[in-house]
Amino acid sequence: xxxxxxxxxxxxxxxxxxxxxxxxxxxxxxxxxxxxxxxxxxxxxxxxxxxxxxxxxxxxxxxxxxxxxxxxxxxxxxxxxxxxxxxxxxxxxxxxxxxxxxxxxxxxxxxxxxxxxxxxxxxxxxxxxxxxxxxxxxxxxxxxxxxxxxxxxxxxxxxxxxxxxxxxxxxxxxxxxxxxxxxxxxxxxxxxxxxxxxxxxxxxxxxxxxxxxxxxxxxxxxxxxxxxxxxxxxxxxxxxxx
Amino acid sequence: xxxxxxxxxxxxxxxxxxxxxxxxxxxxxxxxxxxxxxxxxxxxxxxxxxxxxxxxxxxxxxxxxxxxxxxxxxxx
Numbered sequence: 001x002x003x004x005x006x007x008x009x010x011x012x013x014x015x016x017x018x019x020x021x022x023x024x025x026x027x028x029x030x031x032x033x034x035x036x037x038x039x040x041x042x043x044x045x046x047x048x049x050x051x052x053x054x055x056x057x058x059x060x061x062x063x064x065x066x067x068x069x070x071x072x073x074x075x076x077x078x079x080x081x082x083x084x085x086x087x088x089x090x091x092x093x094x095x096x097x098x099x100x101x102x103x104x105x106x107x108x109x110x111x112x113x114x115x116x117x118x119x120x121x122x123x124x125x126x127x128x129x130x131x132x133x134x135x136x137x138x139x140x141x142x143x144x145x146x147x148x149x150x151x152x153x154x155x156x157x158x159x160x161x162x163x164x165x166x167x168x169x170x171x172x173x174x175x176x177x178x179x180x181x182x183x184x185x186x187x188x189x190x191x192x193x194x195x196x197x198x199x200x201x202x203x204x205x206x207x208x209x210x211x212x213x214x215x216x217x218x219x220x221x222x223x224x225x226x227x228x229x230x231x232x233x234x235x236x237x238x239x240x241x242x
Numbered sequence: 243x244x245x246x247x248x249x250x251x252x253x254x255x256x257x258x259x260x261x262x263x264x265x266x267x268x269x270x271x272x273x274x275x276x277x278x279x280x281x282x283x284x285x286x287x288x289x290x291x292x293x294x295x296x297x298x299x300x301x302x303x304x305x306x307x308x309x310x311x312x313x314x315x316x317x318x
Contacts, residue, residue: 087280087283087284088280088284089277089280089281089284091255091281091284092255092281092284092285092288141277141280142277142280189295189296190283190293190294190295190296191296192276192296192299192300193296195276195296
């Protein structure tokens, strides 16, 4: 049975990824803050799914993930879904605010990889998938921190792909457009109705669902993608081609 | 933060030419646009940890109505 570590596992794309992996027979080590939100999957897949409640902003806790939670099992995959979205005009982007979004969106990923890259924690040929965003390559007013942090992921992915190629570990990013998740619902609650309509209309295939994104994640973890590394896959219903 | 400090801070964040008072109609300001609304949401979030929704923005008119939405008791 192959082992995959999933962060941000209790909602949105992270939870849907866990669900798909479990149905495909993977063993999933899931990280999140609130166990209640993943209780349904824990009940359904009690043998295959393991959960650790952790705040990924606390880097000193990461050793717990790799030295205790995995209990000696080596990973075949990592999917880093934890992250935050924020709309804040540049006038209000203090160093603390920039630090906060980079901590979870970028630095946590680098710290996870510092552990994952070690032979004792991962198998040769493992697959790593980072969640970037279509906003990693496009811009939007009020999204300096979000766009910058998601762009940073693309740089990090290419560098890590080269560094880990000798162990046949592949590192890729996916860049979703607007997908119907709790994070998007929060965003939509903060913007006006006609603005929501405008965003929806900018997606030729409509707003995405989490199930539109997870098959690519599973592919990037699978044997079929063993010659693909350092890439960014845009999954956005045609949003970015206009 | 008291009411006067809040109003002064808001005036600075929105970079207004005029002096803001509790009676000023926010949406009547020359500077009012979607960016100003975004600044207002960010300012209130930073100072009070409260995230205003699009409905809140739709419903507020004067600075006083904004203060009431935040909660008068939060100002000392």
